[in-house]
Structure formats: structure tokens, C-alpha cells
């Protein structure tokens with residue numbers, strides 16, 4: 001178990017981690033999510049005693065890292081996969097680690113087998129691909145058979161097969177009762193891997209909850225509707241009290257209504273539907289909604305030549321209520337709504 005209380009780290013005036021409280025429990029994969037620069041790596045370094053906290057503290061199995069008798073046997077970590085001497089073979093790299101931690105030589109062969117590197121074990125690691133480097137880093141983390149494992153962005157740059165392998169490995173290790181703490185900003189991957197989440201933004205913990213609850217609390221399901229009479233339909237559904245958003249110029253997103261209600265309402269008014277499908281919210285959507293204000297670095301919006309200022313949401317919904325003035329209305333939109341004058345119908 002990893003337990004942080006009031007954990008705080010400053011780099012000069014920069015507060016990288018700000019009074020963070022969280023607990024990472026065994027038997028499940030806990031995802032550590034946050035935008036770039038949110039403080040994920042710093043937190044992981046603090047857990048491993050590679051950096052010192054200015055305030056608060058963090059323990060692994062009730063002890064500070066430096067108090068652990070055989071650290072590699074209690075907590076394994078993959079922080080920087082390429083932190084290996086390039087001239088050294090995978091086998092020798094792991095053997096050095098094993099010797100310095102009193103771990104028997106046979107465990108080196110075991111972990112090389114576990115990560116699938118037996119065949120290249122005697123080759124210099126400088127020739128390793130990114131995926132092989134990740135596997136070697138993971139072999140090092142597993143060497144002491146620790147109950148706590150931490151992975152910082154483990155799937156970065158991996159091919160689909162490598163991603164699947166790491167995903168299944170983390171799940172298997174959690175099922176064995178280990179504590180698995182994994183940082184990532186790949187939402188789709190985390191949605192498939194993590195049972196639980198700790199979300200950080202600008203150094204502060206924004207959420208600590210199950211993945212399912214996090215999505216339910218921060219994003220809403222909706223129904224996607226396509227119709228050749230989109231404008232009329234949007235106005236009609238909106239008059240029924242449902243929130244309607246324009247998605248591109250082809251379809252509507254309707255919130256708060258079931259598919260049957262929308263279908264029946266359209267039929268009652270003789271409007272044709274070409275699609276009516278429920279859409280479940282994604283972890284990405286929930287994450288963007290929660291962390292939009294906590295994003296420190298935004299890319300410029302293609303085409304407008306400006307960056308998004310810190311604090312602005314990076315991805316506002318495509319259109320809420322009426323289409324913005326000046327935007328092109330969908331085919332069939334009533335003319336009053338085309339220039340946004342009657343757009344209030346949709347809000």
C-alpha cells in the first residue's frame with residue numbers, strides 16, 4: 001500500500017506537488033492521471049525517495065522508502081526505461097541489480113522469462129528497441145518479487161502488441177494481490193487497465209475514486225441522433241426539455257432522454273430518423289471535463305494561430321444549445337436559427 005499525506009514539493013517558486021493526499025491499495029490497478037506537468041513523475045520520485053518532500057510524507061507499506069530493509073523486494077518501479085548502461089547486456093544489468101539487493105541469480109532467469117527477453121538476454125542493451133527497453137525496465141521492477149509496483153508511462157511509444165502485453169501483465173500482478181500504481185495520459189488505455197484512479201492537476205489531487213464512478217461523476221451519456229430534418233428535430237427535442245447539442249453538421253447529441261423517447265417524439269411529429277444510438281461517456285471525456293482548468297500547457301488551436309491560455313478548457317463541447325453566430329447550420333435548420341437569432345429554442 002502507498003499512502004501520501006500532505007505531500008508537497010517545490011522547485012524554487014514552482015509547486016510541483018501541492019498537499020497531496022491519496023492511498024493506493026493492493027489487489028487492483030490504480031491509474032495516476034494528469035495533464036503534462038501535473039506532478040505525476042515528481043510524486044513517483046517522492047515515493048521512491050529520489051526527491052525529498054518539503055512538507056508532508058509518503059509511505060510504502062507503512063514505511064518511508066529509506067527505511068525499507070530490501071527496497072527492491074518491497075517496491076519495484078519503472079520510471080525511466082532507458083536508464084540502463086548501453087554496453088551492458090540485459091542479463092548483466094539485472095544480475096548487478098540482483099547482487100546489490102541480495103536476490104539470488106536464478107531470479108534473473110525467471111524475470112527474463114517473464115518479460116520474454118531470454119533470447120536477447122546476452123546482447124548489449126543499446127541495440128534494444130523501445131519495447132525491449134520497457135520489458136527490461138519491467139524485469140528490473142519485478143526482480144525482487146515486490147508487493148508494490150509503480151510504472152511511469154509504461155506504454156509510451158509501444159506497438160499494440162507491447163501495449164496489450166503490459167496491460168495484461170499489470171492486471172495479472174494486481175490479481176496476485178499486489179499494489180499497482182501506473183501513470184499515464186493515454187485515457188483509452190487507462191480505461192481498459194485501471195480499476196481505480198488518482199487524478200492530479202497542477203500538483204493537487206482532483207479525484208480519487210473508481211474508474212466507473214469517475215466517469216459517471218464527470219461525464220454524461222447521451223443519444224446520437226441523425227435525421228434529414230435535423231433543425232426541426234433539434235427544436236422539437238429542445239422544447240421537450242432535453243439538452244440538445246449540434247455535433248458537426250450531421251447529427252445531434254441529446255442529453256437526458258432515452259432512445260425510445262426520442263424515437264417516439266420524432267414519430268409523433270412525422271420526422272424521419274437515420275440514426276438513434278446511445279453513447280456511453282468515455283474516460284477521456286470525463287478527464288477533460290475535470291482537468292480542463294488544471295491543464296498547464298495547451299497546444300495552439302490549428303488554424304487560429306493562437307495558443308489556448310492556461311485555465312481555458314481545451315475542448316469545449318462542439319455546440320451547446322444554438323449554433324454559434326456565424327457557424328454554418330445543418331441542412332434543414334429553420335432560417336431563423338441559421339443566423340442564431342432563434343437559437344434560444346435549442347438551449
Ligand SMILES: Nc1ncnc2c1ncn2[C@@H]1O[C@H](COP(=O)(O)OP(=O)(O)OP(=O)(O)O)[C@@H](O)[C@H]1O
Pocket residue numbers: 011014015016034035036037038039040041042043185
Ligand atoms: N527538477 C525540476 N526542477 C524544476 N522544476 C521541475 C523539476 N521537476 C519537475 N518540475 C516541474 O514540476 C512540475 C511537475 O512536473 P512532473 O514531471 O512531475 O509532471 P508530470 O505530471 O510527470 O508531467 P508529464 O506527464 O509531462 O511527464 C512541472 O511544472 C515541471 O516543470
